[in-house]
Amino acid sequence: MDPASGLCEGCLRTIDEIASWGSLSDASRLAVLEAINARRKPPTTSKQAPAADVRLLCDASSHPDWPNQLRFIQRDWLSCNSVLIFDDQQGATLFDSGYIKHAQNTRDQLRQMLEGTRLHRLINTHLHSDHCGANALIQQSFDCELLVPAASFDAVRLWDEQALSFQATGQRCQRFLADASIKPGDLITCGELCWEAYAAPGHDPKSLIFFEASKALLISADALWAEGFGVIFPELEGESGFEEQAAMLDLIEFLQPRWIFPGHGPAFADVDQALAIARKRLAAMHHAPAKHARHALKVLLKFLMLDLEWADRAALEKHLAGATLLGACAKQMGMAANDALHGAIDELIAQGALRCEGTRLFNDDHRRT
Numbered sequence: 001m002d003p004a005s006g007l008c009e010g011c012l013r014t015i016d017e018i019a020s021w022g023s024l025s026d027a028s029r030l031a032v033l034e035a036i037n038a039r040r041k042p043p044t045t046s047k048q049a050p051a052a053d054v055r056l057l058c059d060a061s062s063h064p065d066w067p068n069q070l071r072f073i074q075r076d077w078l079s080c081n082s083v084l085i086f087d088d089q090q091g092a093t094l095f096d097s098g099y100i101k102h103a104q105n106t107r108d109q110l111r112q113m114l115e116g117t118r119l120h121r122l123i124n125t126h127l128h129s130d131h132c133g134a135n136a137l138i139q140q141s142f143d144c145e146l147l148v149p150a151a152s153f154d155a156v157r158l159w160d161e162q163a164l165s166f167q168a169t170g171q172r173c174q175r176f177l178a179d180a181s182i183k184p185g186d187l188i189t190c191g192e193l194c195w196e197a198y199a200a201p202g203h204d205p206k207s208l209i210f211f212e213a214s215k216a217l218l219i220s221a222d223a224l225w226a227e228g229f230g231v232i233f234p235e236l237e238g239e240s241g242f243e244e245q246a247a248m249l250d251l252i253e254f255l256q257p258r259w260i261f262p263g264h265g266p267a268f269a270d271v272d273q274a275l276a277i278a279r280k281r282l283a284a285m286h287h288a289p290a291k292h293a294r295h296a297l298k299v300l301l302k303f304l305m306l307d308l309e310w311a312d313r314a315a316l317e318k319h320l321a322g323a324t325l326l327g328a329c330a331k332q333m334g335m336a337a338n339d340a341l342h343g344a345i346d347e348l349i350a351q352g353a354l355r356c357e358g359t360r361l362f363n364d365d366h367r368r369t
């Protein structure tokens with residue numbers, strides 16, 4: 001059953017339609033079948049959102065400064081970027097796998113990029129759904145070892161969807177099994193490259209980033225992007241995160257990476273500029289936490305709509321009733337959950353990030369927003 005639409009994902013019928021199917025007259029069954037047809041094709045207009053974008057945006061492996069065994073795979077939202085590192089001895093290592101919606105595309109692209117090399121290891125920087133949603137399929141397809149941050153290992157073992165944030169955000173992730181864990185200070189060797197794990201609290205208290213000292217390369221996950229960083233999730237629930245994020249930025253400045261491979265957006269070399277942008281943004285969040293919560297609520301909503309593509313507004317609200325993080329955002333904003341949600345949806349519509357037709361919401365083409 002799709003929680004957002006209230007329809008069976010296989011036959012597109014409601015629970016009532018399924019339950020009463022056996023006792024319906026031919027005419028009633030025909031009416032249901034016609035309704036299913038209409039559901040299968042939501043009303044289209046020239047502004048209809050395209051299917052989720054699964055392009056690999058960039059494989060700039062030919063950059064002269066980069067080790068030739070490293071491929072940076074820049075993805076469009078919903079999936080995070082990945083870093084693929086080849087090693088003649090062991091095979092390849094992949095950092096992060098992307099969102100579940102793109103899992104097959106990720107697997108197929110990876111297969112092409114590997115060109116027969118064995119993928120022997122998948123490592124997650126952290127376990128937000130856009131970083132680990134293709135884990136299960138990649139594990140099945142490549143029979144690789146999976147390593148997750150030590151702080152999340154038990155939650156994965158028990159598949160505690162609340163602790164893993166999927167329940168709190170209303171996002172999806174297929175269950176996977178972790179083979180081992182990585183903690184700060186651990187070293188990951190990929191051929192000549194040796195990556196040290198660092199704790200990266202702020203965006204996610206359990207996150208890691210990875211620094212390769214000999215070439216000064218940093219896999220920065222959502223701690224630093226070219227233009228900002230991820231939502232500071234602990235602050236939404238009234239816990240400290242801004243201070244930790246400030247310390248993260250100081251650590252990255254201390255490491256002085258020559259190249260940064262972030263969780264979202266392009267790889268970049270101008271670390272000073274990225275740090276300046278990030279510090280300015282962090283100061284603004286610190287100054288106005290309610291604004292940060294409103295931004296977070298909109299990010300979470302847009303993410304859901306990128307996944308769903310379209311949804312009945314009422315069904316979406318029902319789906320979000322169990323997403324505790326949205327309630328936490330509303331609390332930070334000093335608003336009732338429903339009011340905050342309506343306000344955020346209206347704002348996304350006004351910004352052109354969502355579109356409303358009757359009772360339905362559509363994810364608009366995010367490349368034009």
Ligand SMILES: [Zn+2]
Pocket residue numbers: 126128203204222230
């Ligand atoms: Zn994240």
